[in-house]
Amino acid sequence: MLRFIPAFCRSHCEMRGLVNYCLSCCVNTLLQTFSATWELADQLEKWEAAGVRAAGRNVPLQLKRVLAAMRGDLPQPAPHRDFLHCLDSNNIRLNVQHDANEVFLFILNLVQQQMDDQDLALQIQNLYKISVETCVQCLSCCSVQTLNSFLLGLPLHIKEDHNSLEECLASFFEHQELRGRNCCFCPRCETKNPSRKGLKLRSLPRILCINLERFRNIRGFTHKLDCRVTFPEAFDLSLILTEAFSAEFAQNDCKYTLYAVVVHSGSAWSGHYTTYVRDKVNKHWYYADDSHVRQVSWEKVQTTYGGRDKTAYMLMYRKTSEEGQQPDLSG
Template structure:
């Protein structure tokens, strides 16, 4: 019980410290107000919604996505849910205030996803994936309804291109798996698309690099016991070696650090300081077939940080703005410009990289 009490005291102190820290940075936000920088807009916290705000900041700084969504032709196709988010992005890029309240976006989100309809902490990675999937489905549906007459004539002609949207074009990559039956040496190859790579963190160090996490993800593994795979030659489940590689690197690479895990029966947060730089080269993980043809050097443009405990923490975002060419720290409604060297943080949870540098966004009215 003493332990429990101590834990509670710790959480209260953590909350106080976090709120004091965000108070402190509010003065910087006031200074930014006069400058009114497009794409640099704080988001008010509507009761533990920092995870939503941090995710929205990442989407707001994804220039090709914003350009596409704010295009008038795209907006004609959007459903109400997507349009609410697009209006918010528009306000963040073209609005005149230093922060706005994502009230409508939050209520739309709650109406379709009941688990977000409370004031408890939610996972930023799950939300980001949910938003991107919803947007992808919406854009796909709208396009297929426009193309309906033609598709009826040739129903089998649902090409891969017809399934693609700005979301899949930007965020989707392909992983290749080479499996080897340890009994008969039969090899098989399969692929899978992904939008985020969830990277394990080496647990035996207090500090490691993002390359260490990637190496661990792409490391050869042996599936044993209940994980054994069915070998088509043996006709039985066998021990299988699996080699994972990157078959198609995405335009925008999202890396998720698996900080929340289990240690025995207890849920824990891994606090390993994962060191990353502004550049990331994925060449060592490319499949041999694309090794020389694919450009796989990435630059960092957004980071979601998680400070504090498992269920009692605070999300903030660091995003690079293409107009000012500087980084900003977004702590709900408080925004401050930060130096490149301060982007690295032991609290990093999600990292967003782009293959091509973003250009000045082509947004009508900017």
Template sequence: MGKYWSKMARLYYRSASLDYVRGLLNYSLSCCVNALLQSFSATTELLDILNKCHPSDGTDERNVPLQLRNALEAMRDKSHPAPHINFLNCLYHQAIRPSTQQDADEIFHIVLNLSQKQMPDTAVAQEIRSLYEIKVETQVVCSKCKFIHRAPSSLFSLPLAICERENTLESCINSFFKLQKLPDSEKFYCDRCDEKQPCTHEVKLASLPPILCVHLKRFRNNDGFTRKLSNKVTFLETFSTGIFAAGQSENADCLKADECYSLYAVVVHIGTAMFGHYTAFIRSNQDEMWFYADDSRVQPVRDNTAYFLLYRKKSWNSSG
């Protein structure tokens, strides 16, 4: 990945004068929200959706979707002194504690869940959901009667475990969707057999969203002690949906069309589980240039550990 990062560093320095990514001051350890805001800002589809709703009280300080929209609009205004302060206060009032270490995936879910819940227009709330929603089906097969117990569910980010050696995005995806035999200590209650049985467990993909978020699970909890896995994960700037094909039905609707995803934002975690810092790499929609945002500052690229990847779906055959 070293080659990859240094390539991005060059792109950044060449284009720094374009001033596309607007720096955000760090208030009360807000680097996690700042990095996420940079990724939301790069997700231009999100602001388009938020702008479809115009609540009568445009100044409601407690309304997350309204304050998110205001922050994303203000980030486009270079002269705005504090584009995200009201959004931070809005989150601090109701969902997260200021001045604490935060988890980017957790904050991402809080922001998306509150954006839907507090959105007065239900059709717009559904559009926010559809933009990110990964639909899956969990299948538990009873080893005795062979009945398949199916449970549909949805995710806003694909939670991928990483192993303690080198990983590729594809190997992490394959592990997530791999058939697993649950240990005998974790028998499953089968209502057909009316008793606990050994079983296998598998997640099947049902559909992929326009914006695909990948959460690389770098924090592992062992006996109440959280440590960070800094192992390398190699990922491509573009991939086709064929990367998901292993273990899936050949008829999976979302895999029939050979579609392509293109990386446009990376949220990075630097440091340890206890003392960490978040930054973001963002690709401009217009000119395909990469930018590096470290709160309000610009810094040389260091040895970073990607934590959160955002891919945008595009037609596999399109030139863009």
């Protein structure tokens, strides 16, 4: 059953609508996911930003203000024009259609660059930080080169037919053989040789962001893949990626629960973003299409598996054991 949320009930649901201002549907959906990521809003609330210069161009400051406004109980859509103009001054232009995943990463990077409290900025980054180890093994001498790095989300390649999230995750961590023009330089052999490349997890974040790569360049043109990608409401990553953990991985809990889905409708050239969010308190799902918010069922969220009308593009999962707990983000 679908129903609009009356004003007097809004205090039980932290989700408030956002007016589409100058083609802002992409940013509107991201603000809904940021608002649902209560750990992020709580960390920003700790920030004493009194000494910030050029406040109108400071993304973390404007993000802090708009998330606080979205937590309010007023029935009208939350004010967010200052945040949109702030992004515009940082080259996320108004009146331009943007890619949600690119803007998401851009905002997180600007939070790191523009916060004067770097310890707090790193704590925010740690919310999303996936530490990985890249291993490249020379197939001639068997020597191994390793490189440690991190991601703020998993960009998952999808096939042009039927996919499941579990299959896409397993494929992302599969070993690949690099031959021909893709051969890697081996320091021991001092030449380029065929190699085997693999990615292993060193640590998992509290918030696991997954990007389903539906946009693909084919012969110089961008196309959208509307193929079906199923995803669960909850999963245990240790059961999916049995061999994708490095020797340094020391976390016991790899269970995650879905709490937000960014949805894209339309084609690669003309589209619209909306979002589904799971409420922190009552655990119900809500759907936001700019300023319009209504309660929906999990079955309605599942309709975004595939099809031209509405397709899931970004998935936000939270560690199950940490739902509702105050975070320790010092790691």
